[in-house]
Amino acid sequence: MNKPLSRVFGLETEYALAARYFDITDSPRAVNPDLFFNFFPRSHLHNRYSQNVFTENGARIYLDTGFHPEYATPECQGVTTLVLYDKVGERMMERAEILLNRCWQDRSFLAWLLSAPEVISSPHSGPNQFEWKNYPIKIYRNNVSMNTIPDTGEPISWGCHENYLASPIILERLMWLVPHLITRQIYGGAGWLMRGTDSVARFLLAQRPLVISALLGGSSTTHPRPIIHTRDEPHAAPGTWKRLHLILGDANISPWATWLKMGATGLIIGVLEDPDFASGVDFGVSPGEVSVLKAICNDPTCTNTFGFSGRKHTAISVQRFYLDLVRRYYREERSPLSEESARVLQLWQAVLDCIERGDVEALAPYLDNFAKLHLFESGMLGSGALPARVSKGFSFQDKVMPDKLFYYLKAIDLSYHRVLREKSVYAAFQRTDACRQLSRRLEGVLPWIAGPLFGDADIERAWFSPPPGRPRWRQRVMRLAEELQELESVTSILVDWSNVQVAKANLANETFKNLDPYSEMTDEVLEAVKRLKN
Amino acid sequence: MMRTVHLKPTEATMAAQKKKEEKKGKPAQEVKDAQPAADAEQKAKEAKEALDGLLDEIDDVLEENAEEFVKSYVQRGGE
Numbered sequence: 001m002n003k004p005l006s007r008v009f010g011l012e013t014e015y016a017l018a019a020r021y022f023d024i025t026d027s028p029r030a031v032n033p034d035l036f037f038n039f040f041p042r043s044h045l046h047n048r049y050s051q052n053v054f055t056e057n058g059a060r061i062y063l064d065t066g067f068h069p070e071y072a073t074p075e076c077q078g079v080t081t082l083v084l085y086d087k088v089g090e091r092m093m094e095r096a097e098i099l100l101n102r103c104w105q106d107r108s109f110l111a112w113l114l115s116a117p118e119v120i121s122s123p124h125s126g127p128n129q130f131e132w133k134n135y136p137i138k139i140y141r142n143n144v145s146m147n148t149i150p151d152t153g154e155p156i157s158w159g160c161h162e163n164y165l166a167s168p169i170i171l172e173r174l175m176w177l178v179p180h181l182i183t184r185q186i187y188g189g190a191g192w193l194m195r196g197t198d199s200v201a202r203f204l205l206a207q208r209p210l211v212i213s214a215l216l217g218g219s220s221t222t223h224p225r226p227i228i229h230t231r232d233e234p235h236a237a238p239g240t241w242k243r244l245h246l247i248l249g250d251a252n253i254s255p256w257a258t259w260l261k262m263g264a265t266g267l268i269i270g271v272l273e274d275p276d277f278a279s280g281v282d283f284g285v286s287p288g289e290v291s292v293l294k295a296i297c298n299d300p301t302c303t304n305t306f307g308f309s310g311r312k313h314t315a316i317s318v319q320r321f322y323l324d325l326v327r328r329y330y331r332e333e334r335s336p337l338s339e340e341s342a343r344v345l346q347l348w349q350a351v352l353d354c355i356e357r358g359d360v361e362a363l364a365p366y367l368d369n370f371a372k373l374h375l376f377e378s379g380m381l382g383s384g385a386l387p388a389r390v391s392k393g394f395s396f397q398d399k400v401m402p403d404k405l406f407y408y409l410k411a412i413d414l415s416y417h418r419v420l421r422e423k424s425v426y427a428a429f430q431r432t433d434a435c436r437q438l439s440r441r442l443e444g445v446l447p448w449i450a451g452p453l454f455g456d457a458d459i460e461r462a463w464f465s466p467p468p469g470r471p472r473w474r475q476r477v478m479r480l481a482e483e484l485q486e487l488e489s490v491t492s493i494l495v496d497w498s499n500v501q502v503a504k505a506n507l508a509n510e511t512f513k514n515l516d517p518y519s520e521m522t523d524e525v526l527e528a529v530k531r532l533k534n
Numbered sequence: 535m536m537r538t539v540h541l542k543p544t545e546a547t548m549a550a551q552k553k554k555e556e557k558k559g560k561p562a563q564e565v566k567d568a569q570p571a572a573d574a575e576q577k578a579k580e581a582k583e584a585l586d587g588l589l590d591e592i593d594d595v596l597e598e599n600a601e602e603f604v605k606s607y608v609q610r611g612g613e
Contacts, residue, residue, distance in 0.1 A: 066610035067606025145609035411600040
């Protein structure tokens, strides 16, 4: 059986560039893409007009459908590494926002940037190619906007896709994972405040369930959007590995939410990969029961029951089933549990306990949906819309909400997702005494949660240094191409996850391949390095 | 080659944030032993202070015109 020692995780997050006057029917682009892509630490050997580049740390920056810039983390071994590299991507977007707006405010800065010949020669980068009316640009990390699809009224959404390297057997057991995926939004959702045409307000635990309408699907990632996308594109040795691709998750702001959501999912996949253990996990979910995803999303109390194949469950009971499954597996198999995985299990349990007790305020410092619920309640208390503190914070659910209050709370909701920390409600909340006081409740149970997952020094290192595994191989090949350029005329490089093509002026192009996501070096590259030295 | 922009990853907003923390960051207040009534009063006072502090901090980052800000969050669909 092929079972990865440490699971390889990847996360692709599409961001939203919000322009001041963005006409979605007319304007082809909110910002000048050449300028935008130059703000990321990519090799100068990438084709200069390319809108699909790999950065020094092994991540990919790409312009996705609907003009959403996407940052895909490098292959990360372990969920803490994954969250670190994902956060680096968010900081890169923050820096891009700052620099874009600096170009707008300070034309001498722009002139200085454009004085580099490569930029001037780009067909899109002339000084007249900037749509200044769109500025200032704001970048957000979330999954739905305020406008809807004109004909259908459906929400407009963009994705946050998770990848897990797994054994091929996982493909036969996808339906065993589905109940977990449907219910994990109680801690993995980013929260969203909505108000219908009747002015009735509704708090949703997550954003993506609004646009997910199938359990499994192999073709479209836009319409219909499935929970699990079954395309067979492992970016690794076919037959040995599969890449499980989940497209139902929210782009979390809190690193703890991503950590728990993907850590728990990775541990369950680990159980399902074992052919001897995982019998009896089948809840018998039928395709029509994808509707449960929306039902749970609509219930911030997490107490409503729903049926899978006629049996009654709650989101908590399903989550407890999977938590026990993982615990039992590690106990019975006597497999060593890494400290990271042990902590994921501890937080998982503590979160379920808090939700079950109704003490969701204790989770506000760590989980996006309950942070928002707390902020909305605080906003209502402060504006006098709530007479006294209520225990669960669901006081506005399904009630008419006047305009002024709605726009105030909705501004908090949206600003929670700003990547610019100076303007981010998440960052503001984290700075407050209120947040520090609430953190003590979970710290009482899990003392280690008082320390951050990583610090600013880790982020600075991960900005340029790839994590262990194939990302280091890619960086080595990019370096090799740069070294080759000094001897032969290398014109450009074309990078993908498992291969790098080095194009030369004499057309003797070289392609390097690496189908092992754990491998940091290949014979091909060693030989090329040797040749270079001789 | 494109010119390198000399700005460290975290430098850009750190300075502004640090300034803010100096301005706002009051040390968390310890709960002191006291008479039950005084204790409850102290707790209510602390809760009020925490709420006011939270709302101040949020108001600082919110845009001026909430309705215009919210309505302008318009996007095209992605994946």
